[in-house]
Amino acid sequence: MKLEPLGASPVPQIACPYASLAVLGAGSWGTALAATARNAGVAVTLWGRSDNTIQTITTRHENTRYLPGVTLPKGLMATTDMAAAVQGAEAVVLVVPSSQLREVARQLAGVIAPGTPVAVCAKGIERDTGLLMTQIAEAELGPRPVGVLSGPTFARETALGHPTAATVAFPFSYADRISPEESTAARFAVSFSTEAFRTYVSDDVTxxxxxxxxxxxxxxxxxxxxxxxxxxxxxxxxxxxxxxxxxxxxxxxxxxxxxxxxxxxxxxxxxxxxxxxxxxxxxxxxxxxxxxxxxxxxxxxxxxxxxxxxxxxxxxxxxxxxxxxxxxxxxxxxxxxxPIGETFAELWARPIESEVRAMELCLDHPASDKAVAALAQRMA
Missing domain, CATH: 1.10.1040.10 (N-(1-d-carboxylethyl)-l-norvaline Dehydrogenase; domain 2)
Known part of the structure; x- marks a missing residue:
């Protein structure tokens, strides 16, 4: 019997990408993500509110308002009809500003099929409720897998095919931990994976x-x-x-x-x-x-x-x-x-703390008065 060498890398598992995605939000990031998924071989329909934006994407293969000069892949569909966008989609990506997320999620709830997973790309915390973006989506969309796609990404660079990496996070069930390649997060990850766009998987949505x-x-x-x-x-x-x-x-x-x-x-x-x-x-x-x-x-x-x-x-x-x-x-x-100067001067003049929080150290800053005076004056 041939023994595997110690420390050998595990054999990669095969995850199945979604055959079709609806991307809701035709701004720069929504368009870039739609183009990325399409380049990965997924059938993609992009939804947006602006007739002009959707028309230029359809006829010129370009989002002239948000990504001017970037040619979008052939076969990328675009519409202003949300119901048409999500019809038949195996998964949905919400790429709207945080202030619009609740409204769009509520609209989506009326047309999305039961159980369809949703990845949220908005970043923020709702002011009145303190809810995270996925929590808002869960409240409006009801029981279904809801996760997040996030990372260090500028839309234009992504759309131009610059090497880029991001994280997809969804809650993991017991079954997901037994077969992680079948998890919602893994399927979303491979649905966006191209020669340039590399996606990592997480179960830490928060x-x-x-x-x-x-x-x-x-x-x-x-x-x-x-x-x-x-x-x-x-x-x-x-x-x-x-x-x-x-x-x-x-x-x-x-x-x-x-x-x-x-x-x-x-x-x-x-x-x-x-x-x-x-x-x-x-x-x-x-x-x-x-x-x-x-x-x-x-x-x-x-x-x-x-x-x-x-x-x-x-x-x-x-x-x-x-x-x-x-x-x-x-x-x-x-x-x-x-005032900026006064505020940052006070920030720098705060008591001295330990960098390791377990030490619970707090010392008087011997130069706090000088820090306040010097920084505030320099930034005035």
């Missing part, structure tokens, strides 16, 4: 969602400090301590710290906090340069998820008894109107 919600707030903070003239040291500190805030909230809600070190946590945080392609980073950068909120983005009414998340995240943290000082600082600025 951890993945918290990463997506909090990273936008931290990105605003990084943008503010960048706009104020600070550089890599400052951004690295905010990313690292921001990650700790993400981990705290995730664990308090039943997620795992390990998840936040992955693509949907540290990966998404690093990307969003390091590029002005991110609307959150871009908003913070403009505010840091002293541009009034109404004049940011040249006066255009650009929706920035981190502004809303700054409130919902800190409200939820407050109910859980958690301190999230970076998120609280962003909220104080974008909602409370506090």
């Amino acid at each position: 951890g993945v969602e918290i990463g997506g919600a909090v990273k936008n707030v931290i990105a605003i903070a990084c943008g503010m400090m960048t706009g104020a003239g600070f550089a890599e040291n400052t951004r690295a500190a905010l990313i690292t301590r921001g990650l700790d805030e993400m981990m705290q909230l995730a664990v308090a809600l039943g997620g795992r710290r390990e998840t936040l070190t992955g693509l949907s946590g540290l990966g998404d945080l690093s990307l969003t906090c390091s590029s002005l392609t991110s609307r959150n980073m871009a908003l913070g950068e403009q505010l840091g340069r002293g541009i009034a909120r109404g004049d940011c983005f040249e006066g255009r009414p650009v929706v920035v998820e981190g502004e809303h998340n700054a409130v919902s995240v800190t409200d939820l943290a407050g109910r859980l008894g958690l301190a999230m000082p970076i998120c609280e600082a962003v909220r104080a600025i974008v909602v409370g109107g506090r």
